[in-house]
Amino acid sequence: MAKLTLVEAVRDGLAAEMRQDPRVIVLGEDVGVNGGVFRATDGLLAEFGPDRVIDTPLAESGIIGTAIGLAIGGMRPVAEIQFMDFIAPGHDQLVSHAARMRNRTRGALTVPLVIRTPSGGGIRPPEHHSDSTEAVYCHYPGIKVVIPSNPYDAKGLLIAAIRDDDPVLFMEPKRIYRAQRQEVPAEAYTVPLGKARVAREGNDCTLVSWGAMVDVCLEAAEQAEREHRWQAEVLDLRTLNPMDIDAVIASAEKTGRVAVVHEAPRQCGLGAEIAALIQERVFLYLQAPVVRVTGYDVPFPLASLEDVYLPNVRRVMAGIQKVMQF
Amino acid sequence: MGSAPTVTGECVQAPLQCLTPAGELAAPLPPGLDANRLVEIYRWMVRLRAFDSRALRLQRQGRLGTYAPYSGQEACQVCSVLPLQRTDWICPTYRDHGAMMVHGVPMANILRYWRGDEWGSHLPGVYTLPISIPIATQCLHAVGLAWAARLRGTGQVAVAYFGDGATSQGDFHEAMNFAGVFRLPVIFFCQNNLYAISVPLARQTAAPIVTKAAGYGVAALRVDGNDPIAVWAAVSQAAARARAGEGATLIEALTYRYGPHTTADDPTRYRSEDEVRQWQERDPITRLHRYLVHQGLWDAASEEALQEQVKAEVAAAVAEAESLHPAPTDIFDYVYGEAPWYIREQRREVLAEARVGEGGGHG
Ligand SMILES: Cc1ncc(C[n+]2csc(CCOP(=O)(O)OP(=O)(O)O)c2C)c(N)n1
Numbered sequence: 153m154a155k156l157t158l159v160e161a162v163r164d165g166l167a168a169e170m171r172q173d174p175r176v177i178v179l180g181e182d183v184g185v186n187g188g189v190f191r192a193t194d195g196l197l198a199e200f201g202p203d204r205v206i207d208t209p210l211a212e213s214g215i216i217g218t219a220i221g222l223a224i225g226g227m228r229p230v231a232e233i234q235f236m237d238f239i240a241p242g243h244d245q246l247v248s249h250a251a252r253m254r255n256r257t258r259g260a261l262t263v264p265l266v267i268r269t270p271s272g273g274g275i276r277p278p279e280h281h282s283d284s285t286e287a288v289y290c291h292y293p294g295i296k297v298v299i300p301s302n303p304y305d306a307k308g309l310l311i312a313a314i315r316d317d318d319p320v321l322f323m324e325p326k327r328i329y330r331a332q333r334q335e336v337p338a339e340a341y342t343v344p345l346g347k348a349r350v351a352r353e354g355n356d357c358t359l360v361s362w363g364a365m366v367d368v369c370l371e372a373a374e375q376a377e378r379e380h381r382w383q384a385e386v387l388d389l390r391t392l393n394p395m396d397i398d399a400v401i402a403s404a405e406k407t408g409r410v411a412v413v414h415e416a417p418r419q420c421g422l423g424a425e426i427a428a429l430i431q432e433r434v435f436l437y438l439q440a441p442v443v444r445v446t447g448y449d450v451p452f453p454l455a456s457l458e459d460v461y462l463p464n465v466r467r468v469m470a471g472i473q474k475v476m477q478f
Numbered sequence: 479m480g481s482a483p484t485v486t487g488e489c490v491q492a493p494l495q496c497l498t499p500a501g502e503l504a505a506p507l508p509p510g511l512d513a514n515r516l517v518e519i520y521r522w523m524v525r526l527r528a529f530d531s532r533a534l535r536l537q538r539q540g541r542l543g544t545y546a547p548y549s550g551q552e553a554c555q556v557c558s559v560l561p562l563q564r565t566d567w568i569c570p571t572y573r574d575h576g577a578m579m580v581h582g583v584p585m586a587n588i589l590r591y592w593r594g595d596e597w598g599s600h601l602p603g604v605y606t607l608p609i610s611i612p613i614a615t616q617c618l619h620a621v622g623l624a625w626a627a628r629l630r631g632t633g634q635v636a637v638a639y640f641g642d643g644a645t646s647q648g649d650f651h652e653a654m655n656f657a658g659v660f661r662l663p664v665i666f667f668c669q670n671n672l673y674a675i676s677v678p679l680a681r682q683t684a685a686p687i688v689t690k691a692a693g694y695g696v697a698a699l700r701v702d703g704n705d706p707i708a709v710w711a712a713v714s715q716a717a718a719r720a721r722a723g724e725g726a727t728l729i730e731a732l733t734y735r736y737g738p739h740t741t742a743d744d745p746t747r748y749r750s751e752d753e754v755r756q757w758q759e760r761d762p763i764t765r766l767h768r769y770l771v772h773q774g775l776w777d778a779a780s781e782e783a784l785q786e787q788v789k790a791e792v793a794a795a796v797a798e799a800e801s802l803h804p805a806p807t808d809i810f811d812y813v814y815g816e817a818p819w820y821i822r823e824q825r826r827e828v829l830a831e832a833r834v835g836e837g838g839g840h841g
Contacts (some may be wrong), residue, residue, distance in 0.1 A: 185748045186676035207677045209646035238612060241647065276594060278544050278572065278740075280611040406774055419820060444528045448824045453809045455594025460806045460828060 156336045158303045159161055162192045162268070165307035168232060169314050170200055170342035173228060176314060179206040180215055180232030180268075188220055190233060190270055190329060195266035205400035212242035214218050216267065223265040228314055236271035236323065237280045245458070250319040251294030265319045268283060271299070272364050272415055273462055274327030284363070284416045287322050290393040290425070295343060297392040299323040301366035303334040308343030316345060325364035348396035350403070354385035355408035357475050358398060360426055362389040365413045365463065397429060404430045405415035408439035413468055418446040440478030443453060445471035460463040490674065493700045493732050496707035499760045499766025508711035517704050519560060520770055521784060523552040524557035526576040528788045529795075530694045530737075533592065535767045536796065537741045543594045543607035549735035552708040554669045554731050557732045558637060563716035567623040567636040568606045569616040573669070573735070574639040578606050586802075588641075595804050596812075605634075614644035617653035617666065624657070624664035624720070637665045637713075643674025645690065646682045654729065658695035661777030662667050663720030664729040666696070669703060678749035688758060691728040705763045734760075735823050791800045806832055 156164060170176045178193055178200075180182050184207035187194030188434045195207040208215050212233055221228040222432060233239045239246065246267070253263045272280030296318055297372050300306035306324070313320040352373050359369040373384035377424035387403050389395060404410050423444035430442055440468055445463050496505040531551045536542040548555055559568065568574075568581050575588045582604045590608070591598025599608035602799030610616035620638035628636035644650050645668065657664045659695050666792075668687055691698035697719065701708040709731055716727035734757035738745045770776035810817060810825040817825065 182676045183673070184504075184676075187747070189675065189742070207681050208680050210643035210674045210677065211646040211648065213648055214646065240612065241649070276543055276743075278592075280612060335662075418824075449808065449820055450809045450813050451820075454591075454596050455803055457596075457806060457809050458594070460809055466831075 153327050153335040153337055155232075155333040157330045157333055158204060158300065158324070159190055159192050161303035162310060162324060163196070163335075164336060164338075165310040165340075166195045166196060167199065168307070168338070170196070170204065173314075175226065175228040176230060176234070176427065177204045177206065177222070177227055178230050179208050179219065181208060181210055181234050183232050183464070185209060188232065190326060192268070192324070192412070193232065201304065211333050212238055212240070216245040216250065217241035218296055219265050219267075220253070220263050223263045224261050228264055230266045230268060230314060232410065233267055234267040234456040235281045236269045236285060237265070237283045237357075239269060239285075244290075245392060246295065246319070246321075247292045249414050250329060251292045252461040254318065257296060258353060260415075263315045263319045264317045266313045267275065267319070268310070268324060270321040270324045270329070271326045273452055273458055274364060276458060279454055281456070283322060284323070284414075284447075286323060286392050287416055287421045287425075289420060293356050295393065296317070296320040297323065298390065299325060299327070299363040301328070301351070301363055301388050302332065302391065303336050305343050305349070307336050308341050308391060311340050312342040312345050313472055315342065320345070323363065327364045328367060331367065343390070346391045346396060348390055348392060348399035348440045349388045350385065351388040351397070352384070352386040354383035356382045356407055357411065358385045358387055358403040358407045358470060359411050359413055359468065359472070360387045360403075361394060361413040365415055368463060368468055369413050372465045373474060375465060375469055376472050380476070382472065384472060390443045395418035395426075400426060400429060401433055405437045406433050408425055408437050409478075411443040411445055411468070411471040411475050413445045413463055413471065415447050417449045418444055419449045421446055443471045445476045489683075493702045494701040494708045495705050495768055496711060497705045497765055499718070499765055500650045501772060503769070506803050507707065510714065511710055512734050515560070516766065517775055519556055520561070520763070520776065522556040522580055523706065523766065524784055525788050525791070526552050526560075526579065527763060528785075528792050528810065529579070529588075530576070532796065533589070534737065534741065536589075537592075537688050538676050539735055542589065542592050544740050545592050546740045548735060549755060550575045550734045550736040550761070551669055551703065552568055552576065553672060553709050554667070554703045554733055557706045558639070558667050558713050559711035561710055561717060562635065562637065565605055565632070565636050567620065568639065569636065570606060571613075571616065571625070571640045571641065571644075571753070571761065572609045572610050572611050572807050573641070577608070577639060584791065586798040589799035590802060595802070596808065597802065597804055600835060607750060609775060609784070614647035614649040614653075616640070616746035617644070618656070620664050620666075621653045621656045621662055624662040624726075627663060633721060635663045635665060635717050637667050639667050639669065641671065641674060642668065642670040642679050642682055642687060643677065645687050646669070649688075651694075654696055654726070656695040660721070661725040663723075664726045665716045665720065666691075666726065667713070668728065668730045669733050669734050670730055670737045672717070673735075673739070673749065675743060678748075686730070688728065688730040696726045696728050697724075698728040700730045700732065704732030704760045704765065706762055706766050711718055715756040715826070752778065760770060761797060764794075798802075800841050811830075
């Protein structure tokens with residue numbers, strides 16, 4: 153098995169699935185000759201040729217809209233939106249059509265489309281390159297939303313997304329694109345959509361998280377153990393819609409103390425959704441109110457104030473303290 | 479010598495060229511472009527080149543964030559602005575900070591922006607929008623600004639800057655259509671530098687960009703974008719047409735960026751050194767320099783003085799930009815006119831943490 157970074161695992165996942173399913177094509181801005189601005193499609197053009205790895209005109213509505221037609225027409229398009237922020241021009245196609253084609257046609261037409269997009273902050277890029285707007289897309293019925301936190305999951309979840317018959321928004325936390333290497337099998341394998349992963353076991357409190365924030369939670373959990381002997385469980389959701397409600401409930405029941413940690417702004421974010429689910433279902437198990445540790449309700453700042461915005465270990469520790477010492 | 483250039487409602491395919499790469503006039507000087515103006519254009523282009531190369535070096539030293547260079551496109555950046563009035567609006571992209579400086583934005587602001595400080599976009603009294611990173615969106619803003627100018631009778635013109643890649647976006651087409659339908663005083667200024675990051679022009683359009691105007695009832699002109707005189711002529715005529723109530727003009731300026739798309743990009747993946755060299759032979763600065771020297775308007779002494787002056791100017795801007803820092807609370811203070819409760823709460827949280835930090839950290 154090769155040790156791959158997350159971005160290499162994405163590439164590997166695309167290649168593995170393209171090898172075994174000729175319907176899979178990759179399209180987007182700079183995905184061909186350039187191999188993607190993060191190199192997530194590097195080498196694919198050479199292996200699969202220009203009919204399957206396609207540099208498109210610079211138009212997100214064009215990319216997503218035509219990908220809908222390609223998908224209905226029998227292909228398995230994997231469209232890259234260069235940065236999550238630039239999905240906005242394609243929003244109309246995604247929410248007005250991809251999300252509801254199955255429902256409108258009572259199942260006669262489906263849109264097996266994957267939209268891959270680097271998301272989140274932490275790499276000090278220019279303006280409009282750091283958003284994580286997952287909550288927006290979880291709010292639109294009909295789209296699945298997936299975000300891996302490590303290389304192994306990235307490959308398996310991506311292949312599962314490509315094989316799924318519904319549109320999947322596949323968010324890639326670019327901050328951890330090259331954060332770690334992990335053993336990744338060479339063949340095509342899947343990690344099921346809709347299933348969370350316990351990234352760290354613990355009995356005292358639960359940190360619910362996803363994407364790049366999982367590493368931050370793990371680090372905070374280590375610190376909580378070192379400094380307070382608190383055993384924090386870290387739940388990595390992996391799929392945000394549909395969320396693994398059983399895993400969330402089981403952990404909340406076990407620890408009775410939950411902090412949700414996400415990088416996106418707080419208001420109307422997924423933290424609110426998770427807190428509501430928990431209090432609706434296991435209210436009597438709770439030892440403390442569910443706490444949210446999140447980005448602030450401001451546009452993602454430019455590089456010099458990025459660190460003020462992003463939740464870090466210190467802020468997650470404060471969240472742990474709040475639920476433990478309520 | 480050809481005849482003086484004119485902007486018409488028809489598509490003009492051959493690019494307008496007034497000054498050859500050898501520095502010889504290919505058309506009469508357009509009205510209003512006298513010796514003083516030509517020297518002013520030259521000085522600006524040299525200033526912008528110096529800024530750009532300094533910015534690239536700063537980025538390599540880790541003193542600037544990701545940066546989008548414009549070297550090679552100075553004729554476009556300078557001569558799309560100089561024929562305008564100070565009160566005309568410009569709507570730039572991330573590559574048009576050169577044009578912004580010509581329109582009155584201090585160098586230090588541009589540096590602050592690329593250092594990741596939003597104060598760089600704080601531009602009171604300068605008629606420019608902040609740069610647009612989302613592609614083509616600013617084309618519609620320019621149309622709206624032109625519309626407002628018409629409704630209010632201010633006589634202002636608005637210029638939308640964009641690249642060849644931007645012409646693939648719906649917003650570009652919507653903007654042209656509105657401008658055509660409402661006959662608005664707007665200039666669509668396309669710097670066709672042949673690539674959108676790595677994707678070549680042929681992947682953006684199967685027809686020349688200049689021909690797109692016809693379908694929207696917008697006048698169009700194609701110019702040699704490395705020819706400062708041609709760009710000046712095209713823009714000044716488009717502005718005159720706009721002010722005379724004759725509506726919008728699309729200008730397709732054929733040009734080239736020598737550097738990477740941004741400092742995060744590796745252009746060797748998609749274009750050859752040879753291609754870059756060929757474009758360098760058409761360099762806008764060398765071209766005008768040759769002409770000015772030939773006319774006796776410029777010499778080695780004036781060049782040396784200019785280089786010294788520009789070096790000092792850029793150094794002062796760098797020092798200023800590096801001495802200024804945004805406050806952490808800045809992220810909260812400009813989201814709304816009056817901050818809602820949740821932002822006030824979050825602001826207090828950050829302030830409290832900052833105080834803890836000053837007190838030597840928490841236990
Ligand atoms: C809506 C949107 N999609 C994608 C991007 C990423 N991106 C930034 S610049 C660029 C290429 C732009 O090319 P062009 O319009 O020709 O302008 P140039 O950079 O060559 O001046 C791309 C794809 C973006 N900024 N905005």
